[in-house]
Amino acid sequence: MELKPTLSLYTVSPPIWLLAGILLFFAWRWSIRHHKVSSNGEPPLVPYLIPWLGHGFSLINDINGFVEWVRSSFPSSGAVTVQVAGRHLYLIFDAKLASQIYRRSDNFLFDPFNLMVFRTTGGTKNDLEIAQNGARLVKTDPNVVVDGTHFMHGFHIMTKNHLSGEFLEELTRRFIETLCKEIDRNFPISKNGKPEWRTMDLCHLIKSLWTHASIEALMGTNIYTFWPEIDDWIWEFDSTFPMIIAQYPSLLFPKPYKVREEGIRKLIDWERMAREAEEEGKIKSDDPNRLWDPYWGHAYSREASKFYAKFGVSERGRAGNKMGIIWGIAANAIPVAMQVINQTVLNPTTLEELHSEISRCQTGPLSLDMGKVTTQPKLKSMFLEALRWATASPSPRVVREDCEIGGYRFKSNSMVMIPARILQLEPATWEIPGNEQSKPDLFWPERFLDGDQEHEAHRVDENIEAEANHIAGAPSSPEELKPRRVQVEPISGPKSKDIQRRILSLRPFGGGTTICSGRHFATNEILGGLATLLLRLEIEVIDEELIKHGVPQPDLRKQGGLFPDRPLMVRVRRRMS
Numbered sequence: 001m002e003l004k005p006t007l008s009l010y011t012v013s014p015p016i017w018l019l020a021g022i023l024l025f026f027a028w029r030w031s032i033r034h035h036k037v038s039s040n041g042e043p044p045l046v047p048y049l050i051p052w053l054g055h056g057f058s059l060i061n062d063i064n065g066f067v068e069w070v071r072s073s074f075p076s077s078g079a080v081t082v083q084v085a086g087r088h089l090y091l092i093f094d095a096k097l098a099s100q101i102y103r104r105s106d107n108f109l110f111d112p113f114n115l116m117v118f119r120t121t122g123g124t125k126n127d128l129e130i131a132q133n134g135a136r137l138v139k140t141d142p143n144v145v146v147d148g149t150h151f152m153h154g155f156h157i158m159t160k161n162h163l164s165g166e167f168l169e170e171l172t173r174r175f176i177e178t179l180c181k182e183i184d185r186n187f188p189i190s191k192n193g194k195p196e197w198r199t200m201d202l203c204h205l206i207k208s209l210w211t212h213a214s215i216e217a218l219m220g221t222n223i224y225t226f227w228p229e230i231d232d233w234i235w236e237f238d239s240t241f242p243m244i245i246a247q248y249p250s251l252l253f254p255k256p257y258k259v260r261e262e263g264i265r266k267l268i269d270w271e272r273m274a275r276e277a278e279e280e281g282k283i284k285s286d287d288p289n290r291l292w293d294p295y296w297g298h299a300y301s302r303e304a305s306k307f308y309a310k311f312g313v314s315e316r317g318r319a320g321n322k323m324g325i326i327w328g329i330a331a332n333a334i335p336v337a338m339q340v341i342n343q344t345v346l347n348p349t350t351l352e353e354l355h356s357e358i359s360r361c362q363t364g365p366l367s368l369d370m371g372k373v374t375t376q377p378k379l380k381s382m383f384l385e386a387l388r389w390a391t392a393s394p395s396p397r398v399v400r401e402d403c404e405i406g407g408y409r410f411k412s413n414s415m416v417m418i419p420a421r422i423l424q425l426e427p428a429t430w431e432i433p434g435n436e437q438s439k440p441d442l443f444w445p446e447r448f449l450d451g452d453q454e455h456e457a458h459r460v461d462e463n464i465e466a467e468a469n470h471i472a473g474a475p476s477s478p479e480e481l482k483p484r485r486v487q488v489e490p491i492s493g494p495k496s497k498d499i500q501r502r503i504l505s506l507r508p509f510g511g512g513t514t515i516c517s518g519r520h521f522a523t524n525e526i527l528g529g530l531a532t533l534l535l536r537l538e539i540e541v542i543d544e545e546l547i548k549h550g551v552p553q554p555d556l557r558k559q560g561g562l563f564p565d566r567p568l569m570v571r572v573r574r575r576m577s
């Protein structure tokens, strides 16, 4: 009997092969995009080619671009898993899940990153052991003596207490005072009453004024007598420090380590001089609780040094901590200040409206009621919109024990990252149908005109729950390290789904126990600084230059506050009173 030829694999023509391949590829892509969980319950795994290393290189090379790419590949997943150097890293894309993680600070730990900062800013082996005492870690070094001290949490509470209330007011007062002094020095009141226009890059001007005012407010004036270059040094440190974090070898890349060592040396000198000045009675006030003096600067700088010294942290470790604080203040708040001020002068209607809000807060020709400034609706909306549009905070955590949240399984010792920028640019959250200006990649000054009372109230509520979880089961903290309650209106009444989603999705300051302790100062220095600047200076955008360079956008090469990616050329002159 003659057998009929059957359709064998070998007889299928190449176009059919190709078609089958394309269909399989799309089926595979569809299945990974629509799989809500992996087979073991973890968030779906993003496929990778290089074993062990996985996505490590893409993540280091361009963290914002990589995270954006992952989100676009998994648009309907609340979380995904990526492989980085042999470990799983969960990227969280769902705002509600992020809030649950922030609240569980006993299981989603920040201390491993605090420890990493301690090490990379120059802490010694002994300092690292002190820092691990009572820290929340997956595994503690077996040599560490655990005596119930809880050093890191104590420091965090001390920080929070010294950046609120009267301490916050003093830091703001010193900042504004120095800013005024610097503006007056750069743009003196003209003798003949006719000030000259000067051409400059506005971004550069803001960067230099704000850097000097924040360092002097925090560290005092004496530091400039032996380290006048500190304002330039901090930006050199900012551009080189990520290489130390990424563990570039010092033999091949000596510069970042050289810059860091210079900072450590100078900050050791700063602390020695402040101690000597105190012992020699050079500091005028003998009130041990004074808020500011020229040697220690703000009380927070003094108390941070004393806190570290009390626990036996070395001079080098203390200098490293100071370096981290100065860097934290400058590198996050100053780029956001630049974005707010750029957007103000770029839009004549906004400029006019802000002038009228500022005039309502004036207490004299050049003085302001700061409490009023930070509650003006348009000013506040500009600030929140700049935080939404121009920050990329990663909020890293490590999972302590296996747990299940939001339908996902999170495995012990894996890492978590909440890429806030993704939540802050999600069209479903921010875009209002029929309103072109509301597109999330655009800066829309009116976006937050309905206020942010709910945002802050929600963060405080989250923080209280996180603190309670964190402290439960941890060694008890001394009374002076207990957090003070911050007064915020509670969230009242039911909120629409849209508002709830927006409240949960604005995450520039992280959340939980480690929510940024400097956020209130950041608000004051950015809005108070903007009002101070507009009262003293006239600023006009140079249209031909704007056409040539284009409108500044957030520069995505960095995390935290995002700098404008190009200059904004303006004419500036002293305002005639």
Ligand code: HEM
Pocket: 110, 155, 156, 157, 159, 163, 328, 329, 332, 333, 334, 336, 391, 393, 394, 395, 396, 508, 509, 510, 511, 512, 513, 514, 515, 516, 517, 518, 519, 521, 522, 560, 561
């Ligand atoms: C717009 C400006 C700022 C942004 C976007 C920002 C952002 C952040 C973020 C994302 C965290 C980590 C939160 C977490 O993952 O839970 C953080 C922590 C922190 N920030 Fe800020 N920050 C800003 C300004 C400041 C300023 C001006 C100060 C100091 C005056 C400051 C002091 C701190 C401190 C001390 C912590 C550590 C909190 C702790 O562990 O106790 N920040 N900040």
